[in-house]
Amino acid sequence: MSAVNGTQAKNRGVVVAVRGSVIDARFDDRLPPIYALLHAGDKEQIVMEVLAQPDARHVRGIALTTTHGLARGTVVLDTGGPLKAPVGKTILSRMFDVFGNVIDRGAALSDVQWRSVHRPPPPLAQRSTKSEVFETGIKVIDVLMPLERGGKGGLFGGAGVGKTVLLTEMIHNMVAHQDGVSIFCGIGERCREGEELYRGMKESGVLPRMVMLFGQMNEPPGARFRVGLAALTMAEYFRDDEHRSVLLLVDNIFRFIQAGMEVSGLMGQMPSRLGYQPTMGTELSSLEERIANTATGAITSIQAVYVPADDFTDPAAVHTFSHLSASIVLSRKRAGEGLYPAIDPLESNSRMATPDILGERHYRLAQEIRKTLAQYGALKDIISMLGLEQLSPEDRAVVGRARRLERFLTQPFFTTERFTGLKGKMVSVADALDGCERILADEFKDRPESALYMIGAVSEVKGRPPDANPVARTEPTPHAATAAPARGAPTHSPPSTTAAPRSEVPHGTSPHEP
């Protein structure tokens, strides 16, 4: 898209150095300002953004496209403005790249306004805060780490623990039920996922209220670095001009930091801790601080955050944590146990989890669940060394409750129906709380743990016969020494019981005998 066509007296410069994505250019007349967009190439297909002015004649910029064909002496044209994103009602249901070009093979855009992607966050005096919970229909989140309407929630996790699946499920559950606009921004992730999401949204009929932007992993660092700002510009339009509430979904904010790191390295800046850019904090806050609520509208944001090498002390993860009102931590261990969504309830937290916001009962139950799970965590070592039998009856009761809670807090997803074969479930907070309360009151202590696995509301347990699990049926006579050989089960019970914490469908682990 060329904004320079037609403008007379273009400010011209020449390329003096090309280093990967970083380009130095000399301008003899007028030096383009920071953030000015420059074009080069015979079709003006190479686009770069000025990031520094090393001296009175030179600018250093980062390319937002590939730099193939660029050489010293190539002419560059100053477009006279910064990178812009299209805004307007007609951008709904469309898919864009970082330049605001439509990439869904649909008709050209009409009736849009172009706005700079570089905008300041709203001043403090215009911000508004109200504490309201944003229901997701996912039990473990709504009960233990509720999201804030108009807040920022992060989904943290290493590679392949289910961030994208969880984010897509949230889109599925929330986009259909909220009246505002949703903006999905794909930063540095797989192109395939973008395409799948687009198709999914189209099929479920929510596309007319959605905008998608992609700067995926095949694109140069400059594009990945700026696509988030373009998405925010659109979100701000809907908030400030149309006074609508906006749901902004980002997969993956780490890739934004990483793109900044690549840019910074190419620009010749000194790396900071672990090779990250020295400006990571400011770059991230220039994006995150724009996600804010004003008196006219709110932007609720949910961001996936890749955690390199599962190391939660990584500077990128630490910086991101500090911006969020709810942090949902996904654990590889849980994913390995098949406890999806693999959320670690003890590592995750939310600023909403206070009695004033949730109400006394919800808060008390959440605390009790956390306490039970923490006690179980502490007992795990003893169980693996000595076996469940060595625990006191009270401790065994805690283990039984915790394991049933863990299973009840799993949930079949709509987005995974295709490969799990389980019908997706959305559960109201009331149902989820009710289930947890009844489990804590030991109402299901005689049911096999598996009866609670991958169900929706607790009422679904009733549908299953109490003796559906043959192993559970034999539980009442476990220490009848003669029974074991007859079943062909292991005669030495400790290994099977101690191995229980790792197994998905437990066997003989319920606190069955004194």
Ligand SMILES: Nc1ncnc2c1ncn2[C@@H]1O[C@H](COP(=O)(O)OP(=O)(O)OP(=O)(O)O)[C@@H](O)[C@H]1O
């Ligand atoms: N709720 C779930 N139910 C069943 N399987 C799941 C669930 N969540 C994740 N998985 C499994 O884990 C795989 C990886 O999930 P996903 O692509 O969401 O990971 P990710 O954290 O986004 O990974 P990456 O960092 O590579 O983007 C899925 O393909 C699926 O097999």
Ligand SMILES: [Mg+2]
């Ligand atoms: Mg992913």
